[in-house]
Amino acid sequence: xxxxxxxxxSTSLVGVGITMEGIWNNYPVFEFAxxxxxxxxxxxxxxxxxxxxxxRRYGRASKHATAAWAILSDQIYSGQGGGF
Numbered sequence: 001x002x003x004x005x006x007x008x009x010s011t012s013l014v015g016v017g018i019t020m021e022g023i024w025n026n027y028p029v030f031e032f033a034x035x036x037x038x039x040x041x042x043x044x045x046x047x048x049x050x051x052x053x054x055x056r057r058y059g060r061a062s063k064h065a066t067a068a069w070a071i072l073s074d075q076i077y078s079g080q081g082g083g084f
Contacts, residue, residue, distance in 0.1 A: 028053055028069075028077065047073060 016037045023030050032049060050073040054065040 027057075028072075046077070050077075 016034070018030060018033060020030075028050070031053065047070065050069045051066050054069040055061045058065050
């Protein structure tokens with residue numbers, strides 16, 4: 001939705017806003033949402049995004065961190081099982 005909106009020439013579209021209630025306990029949601037506004041690589045899947053997120057969050061690649069975030073991505077952040 002954001003991509004289509006951003007591609008339409010508009011003099012009133014100047015940015016994006018979010019509500020901040022969960023920012024201190026749900027970093028991936030806010031980081032993902034804000035990144036989607038400005039950068040949308042066509043080959044970036046949610047799974048790949050979480051892999052990169054794990055590396056950014058911990059400062060280096062870790063197979064354990066990547067695996068943990070993959071589980072969270074599949075079970076909590078997928079929206080399939082009562083996640084958000």
